[in-house]
Amino acid sequence: MAIRIFITGGTFDKEYNMLNGQLYFKDTHLHELLEKGRNLVPVEIRTLMMIDSLKMTAEDRDLIAYQCEQCEEEQIVITHGTDTMDKTAKVLAEKVKNKTVVITGAMIPIKFGSSDGLFNLGSALAFAQTLPRVFM
Amino acid sequence: MAIRIFITGGTFDKEYNMLNGQLYFKDTHLHELLEKGRNLVPVEIRTLMMIDSLKMTAEDRDLIAYQCEQCEEEQIVITHGTDTMDKTAKVLAEKVKNKTVVITGAMIPIKFGSSDGLFNLGSALAFAQTLPRVFM
Amino acid sequence: MAIRIFITGGTFDKEYNMLNGQLYFKDTHLHELLEKGRNLVPVEIRTLMMIDSLKMTAEDRDLIAYQCEQCEEEQIVITHGTDTMDKTAKVLAEKVKNKTVVITGAMIPIKFGSSDGLFNLGSALAFAQTLPRVFM
Amino acid sequence: MAIRIFITGGTFDKEYNMLNGQLYFKDTHLHELLEKGRNLVPVEIRTLMMIDSLKMTAEDRDLIAYQCEQCEEEQIVITHGTDTMDKTAKVLAEKVKNKTVVITGAMIPIKFGSSDGLFNLGSALAFAQTLPRVFM
Numbered sequence: 177m178a179i180r181i182f183i184t185g186g187t188f189d190k191e192y193n194m195l196n197g198q199l200y201f202k203d204t205h206l207h208e209l210l211e212k213g214r215n216l217v218p219v220e221i222r223t224l225m226m227i228d229s230l231k232m233t234a235e236d237r238d239l240i241a242y243q244c245e246q247c248e249e250e251q252i253v254i255t256h257g258t259d260t261m262d263k264t265a266k267v268l269a270e271k272v273k274n275k276t277v278v279i280t281g282a283m284i285p286i287k288f289g290s291s292d293g294l295f296n297l298g299s300a301l302a303f304a305q306t307l308p309r310v311f312m
Numbered sequence: 313m314a315i316r317i318f319i320t321g322g323t324f325d326k327e328y329n330m331l332n333g334q335l336y337f338k339d340t341h342l343h344e345l346l347e348k349g350r351n352l353v354p355v356e357i358r359t360l361m362m363i364d365s366l367k368m369t370a371e372d373r374d375l376i377a378y379q380c381e382q383c384e385e386e387q388i389v390i391t392h393g394t395d396t397m398d399k400t401a402k403v404l405a406e407k408v409k410n411k412t413v414v415i416t417g418a419m420i421p422i423k424f425g426s427s428d429g430l431f432n433l434g435s436a437l438a439f440a441q442t443l444p445r446v447f448m
Numbered sequence: 449m450a451i452r453i454f455i456t457g458g459t460f461d462k463e464y465n466m467l468n469g470q471l472y473f474k475d476t477h478l479h480e481l482l483e484k485g486r487n488l489v490p491v492e493i494r495t496l497m498m499i500d501s502l503k504m505t506a507e508d509r510d511l512i513a514y515q516c517e518q519c520e521e522e523q524i525v526i527t528h529g530t531d532t533m534d535k536t537a538k539v540l541a542e543k544v545k546n547k548t549v550v551i552t553g554a555m556i557p558i559k560f561g562s563s564d565g566l567f568n569l570g571s572a573l574a575f576a577q578t579l580p581r582v583f584m
Numbered sequence: 585m586a587i588r589i590f591i592t593g594g595t596f597d598k599e600y601n602m603l604n605g606q607l608y609f610k611d612t613h614l615h616e617l618l619e620k621g622r623n624l625v626p627v628e629i630r631t632l633m634m635i636d637s638l639k640m641t642a643e644d645r646d647l648i649a650y651q652c653e654q655c656e657e658e659q660i661v662i663t664h665g666t667d668t669m670d671k672t673a674k675v676l677a678e679k680v681k682n683k684t685v686v687i688t689g690a691m692i693p694i695k696f697g698s699s700d701g702l703f704n705l706g707s708a709l710a711f712a713q714t715l716p717r718v719f720m
Contacts, residue, residue, distance in 0.1 A: 213431030295349030485703030567621030
């Protein structure tokens, strides 16, 4: 079965707006990263939101948990801002059963030459394939 | 305990010689990749050889197997050219017991902007941490 | 005689602060760009300020003009934020005589893979060598 | 009037073939470089050949000279391998009159992160606009 990838935004996907010099969200870079990494593992990608994780609400986290529960895949990777990754992890640990959920992100946007995102995504997909489902 | 990383060369570490237009080996790029990926997992790095895997001999493979057996670490990542990765894997599967050995490499040199190496290294380190030791 | 390069900041030299997600100034990237471009033209580099050009004051512009007048070199390249480049150009046109002054910058920071900075710097150094001194 | 750009190949446009590890020519990278540099100067691009300049024959150089003479543009940039750039320059200096011809290239392929090509192209386009036509 495929690995489910949920996109929520975060530094990972920030772009540079050259007109006002601000970082912002446009589209996810997941597809190009998977292509760059020559990923052959089947994945199903869905964008749930595109936000800075400092702006993530309790409702947003509930939505992520709900999507993890409802999807048929048992191995899930979530891209997420690093600032509140721990909060989302706590919600998911309480609500999602019998699935392997790996949250990943980046300290530096993909679009910067020095981004850690490609390394992190490689790790996350490997962990999702090998770590046990969490039971209760 | 740390993860042992053995470097053997391969596309991964090829550089461009701007004087004659050929690809060649100089130093490994492992350290900069680990820094870029903000790796915090303890690693011990040792360069065993710096060669194109098409030129790897049976003696070279025996040396790699010997180093895997002798090192005290139980989790090992080997960077290797992709052309004969399978041959080395076969030798290691026969000779190295009770250790997790992951062989990785790249289709495109690290020094090219489009390299898959950072993704592959992230995956390899994750697999080395989570896959079981191989028993006989 | 060498080309004088004055650095004033701008998008060109912005870095990504991975702790707070903001862009900021640290050091100039001029030296690495000149090395990348294999520049062999003698240059003298001096950092006058490291600011966003929206924050550049009349005093800052007078300082830049003064430095252009005082330096012994007759060919000058200034790196500058794009937002108020025209204002500085106007001040320099009024105050600096008998010198070729080229103002350059970037729409995207050097540290982004897609930056236009290397192209612009190459152009600026070429224009500084070939355009006539401005007389009054 | 536009600047004419003639493409002849060279290190500039070499790609990495990940199946055999060799460098080869596919398509030119001129268009993406001009876009990256946000070039607004009108250009007319034509690929004359895609070869390593060590393999360039006297007939090839005559062809380049003929194209420079025949095109209606008076400002010309030629991308060329660095190994025999001087030979082509000598042929063009003899045969092409009343035009500004700038030959440029790269020591490192564009596809490498550390390429000098973007800097060189920026310089070449600036020189083509400002250097005088060569008379006889």
